[in-house]
Amino acid sequence: MPYLPTELLSKIFTLCLPEFPEVTEDAELILPSSSEAPMLLTGVCRRWGEVAAGTPSLWCQLSLRVYPEDDWQQRALGYDSWLKRSRGYPLSLAVECCDDDPTKLRSLLQPYIHQISSLYINIGYDTDRPELMLTDLSALRDLTMYTSGGVPLAQLIRNLPSTLRGLRVMRFDQNAFLFDLDLISSCNPVWSRLTHVTIDVCHSKAALHLLHLAPNLSSLAICISFPKMEALEPFTHARLQSLRIKGYAPQTQLSNLLDALLLPNLRILEFYNISHWPHQELKAFLTRSRCQLESLLLGSKVRTTEGQQAEYAALIPSLEVVADPSCSGVFGPYEWCVGHH
Numbered sequence: 001m002p003y004l005p006t007e008l009l010s011k012i013f014t015l016c017l018p019e020f021p022e023v024t025e026d027a028e029l030i031l032p033s034s035s036e037a038p039m040l041l042t043g044v045c046r047r048w049g050e051v052a053a054g055t056p057s058l059w060c061q062l063s064l065r066v067y068p069e070d071d072w073q074q075r076a077l078g079y080d081s082w083l084k085r086s087r088g089y090p091l092s093l094a095v096e097c098c099d100d101d102p103t104k105l106r107s108l109l110q111p112y113i114h115q116i117s118s119l120y121i122n123i124g125y126d127t128d129r130p131e132l133m134l135t136d137l138s139a140l141r142d143l144t145m146y147t148s149g150g151v152p153l154a155q156l157i158r159n160l161p162s163t164l165r166g167l168r169v170m171r172f173d174q175n176a177f178l179f180d181l182d183l184i185s186s187c188n189p190v191w192s193r194l195t196h197v198t199i200d201v202c203h204s205k206a207a208l209h210l211l212h213l214a215p216n217l218s219s220l221a222i223c224i225s226f227p228k229m230e231a232l233e234p235f236t237h238a239r240l241q242s243l244r245i246k247g248y249a250p251q252t253q254l255s256n257l258l259d260a261l262l263l264p265n266l267r268i269l270e271f272y273n274i275s276h277w278p279h280q281e282l283k284a285f286l287t288r289s290r291c292q293l294e295s296l297l298l299g300s301k302v303r304t305t306e307g308q309q310a311e312y313a314a315l316i317p318s319l320e321v322v323a324d325p326s327c328s329g330v331f332g333p334y335e336w337c338v339g340h341h
Contacts, residue, residue, distance in 0.1 A: 003047065010055040013041055017058065032062065032082065059085035063094040066105050076108050083112050090117035090139065097122060097133070106132045118142040124172070125150030134160065142166035142196075149177050154186035166196035168221075178202045178225055184210050192216065199223075200248070204257035205230050211237050211261075218242065229253050232260035241265055246272040246299075254278050258285040266291040272299035279308050286315050298323045 004012075016037040032039060038058035042049040052058055059082055066072070083091070093116055097105055109116070117139050123130045125148045134143075140161050147153065148171065157167070167190070171177065180202045184191070191197075191213040198221040201207045207222050212235065214220075221244035240263050245254065252274055258281040266289060286293065293316050298304055302323070309321045 006051055006054075009048075009051050010057075013037065013052055013055055014057055016041065017061070032078075053085055056085060056087040056089045059083070060089045061092045064096070064105070064108075066095070066097045066102075068098070072104055076104070079108060080111075083109075086112070086115065088115060091115045092118040094120040095122070095133070097127070098124070101128050102130065102132045114138050116140055120144040120146070122146040123151050123156075124148060127151070131156060131159065137161055138163065140164055144168040144170065146170045146172065148172040151177075153177060154183055157187040157190050160190055162193060164190065165194060167194055168196075168198040169200070170198075171200060179210070180206050181209055184213065188213060195219070197221070198244075200225060203230065204254070204260075205232060207257060208232055208235055208260060211235060211240070215239065220244070222246070223248055224252055224254075229256055232256050234260050234262065236262040236264070239265055242268040242270075244270040244272075245274070247274045247301075252276070255281045258282055261285060261289075263289045264291050266293055268295045268297075269293060270295075270297040270299065271302050273301045275301055275303075277302060277304055277308075279304070279311075283311060283315065286312065292316070293319050295319070296321045300324075 003009075018036050034040060034043070038052050038055075041052040041058075062079065062082055064079055065075075091112060093109075095105065113136050116137050119137070119140060119142070121133055121144070123133065123145060130151060134156055138161055141163055143160065143164060143166065145156070145168070147169065153169070160167075169179075177183070178201060179199050184201075184206055191210065192215065194214055195216055196219040197210070197214065197217060199210075200223040201210065202225060204224065207224065210222075211217065211220070215237070217237065217240050219242040220240060221242075223246045225248040243263065243266060245257075247254075253276060254271075254274060255278040258278055262285075296312055296319060298309075298321070304323060309323060312321055313319050
């Protein structure tokens with residue numbers, strides 16, 4: 001029986017890859033398994049093993065775990081063998097580091113540091129020298145940090161490379177840091193380069209300040225934690241296409257933010273966990289922005305009437321209004337967070 005051409009077999013192997021795991025607050029990393037591609041493919045027969053090992057695109061995504069009690073040397077050998085097969089291709093890595101000292105992880109990744117394009121990493125308050133894990137990432141485009149209070153966040157963000165376009169910062173718990181005006185200002189000038197951001201902010205004024213500093217944003221997801229109402233200066237953001245807002249506090253107020261914003265290029269608008277619904281303010285915002293909004297998602301704890309939804313649709317005839325109270329509103333990573341090149 002004739003062999004399939006190597007190029008065709010490589011393409012078939014690529015289609016066999018499992019979906020790179022989405023990393024959320026309650027998800028665990030799925031480590032490489034001998035029962036799944038690409039490892040599974042290497043054991044079928046000699047030729048398949050050779051083709052799989054010689055196809056770099058099969059080895060560009062990897063979840064790593066570093067624990068103090070691990071047999072690190074054995075685990076590191078496996079990780080290094082995997083990464084060598086990527087042969088310089090851009091890498092998407094998800095790293096769970098529960099060791100106080102990141103030196104071992106840095107040593108492992110050093111030969112591949114300029115290949116890393118997408119990175120998820122957790123950084124605990126007891127992590128020693130967390131900057132070691134985020135230094136010299138010259139090809140990094142998308143970063144998700146899962147962290148807690150006590151981490152020098154502004155310093156870490158300020159030192160991120162100019163290639164970065166997507167930043168997502170998640171908290172271990174709700175008592176950890178929030179982005180206020182000072183923290184957002186301290187992270188400059190990184191914001192001006194970003195196109196996708198997901199963070200937790202203290203109040204609407206902080207969210208508006210972020211938009212001022214990030215003129216190239218295309219997508220913004222924010223969690224607003226405190227019901228702080230302040231007078232806001234009107235502001236137009238010309239490039240924002242997707243906006244997701246989730247309230248943490250029971251009395252989260254959005255009226256002042258909607259009153260201040262004008263988003264003429266907005267296409268997707270989502271709300272979660274907003275108990276005080278700003279119906280009139282949203283109508284005024286849509287009218288004022290004159291955007292070609294395509295989707296309005298009303299998620300968990302957003303209570304609207306069919307009449308209100310019909311008013312939104314009447315303002316923008318092409319608008320699809322989706323009221324989904326079953327939606328949890330937990331922000332999963334955007335497609336740019338993990339596995340995007």
